[in-house]
Amino acid sequence: MKKKIFITILFSIIFFESFAKTDQKFLSLKKNKVNVRYGPSFDSPIKYVYKKINLPIKQIDKKENWRRIIDLKNNSGWIHSRMLKKSNSIIILENKILFSKPSTFSKPIARLESGRLLIIKTCQTDWCNINTDNYSGWIKNNNIWGFIN
Numbered sequence: 001m002k003k004k005i006f007i008t009i010l011f012s013i014i015f016f017e018s019f020a021k022t023d024q025k026f027l028s029l030k031k032n033k034v035n036v037r038y039g040p041s042f043d044s045p046i047k048y049v050y051k052k053i054n055l056p057i058k059q060i061d062k063k064e065n066w067r068r069i070i071d072l073k074n075n076s077g078w079i080h081s082r083m084l085k086k087s088n089s090i091i092i093l094e095n096k097i098l099f100s101k102p103s104t105f106s107k108p109i110a111r112l113e114s115g116r117l118l119i120i121k122t123c124q125t126d127w128c129n130i131n132t133d134n135y136s137g138w139i140k141n142n143n144i145w146g147f148i149n
Contacts, residue, residue, distance in 0.1 A: 023062055026087040026146050027069070029055045036077035040066030047077045054089040054119060056146025072145045090118050090128065090146035098137040102127035109137045123147065 032053045037044040040063040060076070061068035067084060070076045072091055094114050100107040102124060112118070118130040118139070128141045141147060 023059060025059050026056055027059055027067070027084040028087050028089050028146075029053055029057065030083050030085045034079060034083045036069070036075070036079055038077065040064065040068070040078045042080075044078065048075065052117070054117065056087055056089045056091060056117075057084075058146075059084075087146060088120055090120060090130070090141075090144045092116055092118065092139070093143040093145060096139045096143075098130075098132075098135055098139055100137055102129070102138045104140075106138070110135045112139070120147070 029050055029052065032051060034050040035046045036048050036050065038047050055071070057069040057071050057079075059067045060070050062081075063078075065081045066078045067081055068076065068078050092112060092114055096112045098109045098112055100109055112132065112135075116132060118128075118132045121129040121131060121136075123129070123141060126140060126142075127138050128144075128147070129138050130136070
């Protein structure tokens with residue numbers, strides 16, 4: 001009897017943990033002005049406003065057309081799904097070198113400061129091809145916010 005209860009509890013934990021993780025993914029802001037609300041409704045008060053297009057955020061829950069998000073600084077709230085798009089950006093968490101090819105032996109192009117927003121063109125196993133301001137090139141995709149490999 002105890003074995004059945006243990007197996008049932010273990011199965012429940014595994015099932016609910018995997019179910020909860022399915023809602024978690026990175027998205028990007030579609031507009032330059034996006035309202036974040038206390039709850040999943042237009043009637044819910046505005047908590048704060050993002051003013052940065054392409055800012056990467058992490059979806060942690062969803063309810064109908066609303067997504068509960070968290071950002072790099074652990075701010076959270078609800079955003080309507082029409083203000084979000086598939087993730088196309090990252091923020092680097094440490095200074096990085098931008099290279100001309102996906103190799104540390106290739107030509108360095110620029111030094112990028114921690115906290116910089118980068119637009120992703122494509123990613124490979126350890127590298128992402130990105131755009132930022134006047135630069136385009138490759139960075140190692142470790143220590144970044146907004147990307148799940």
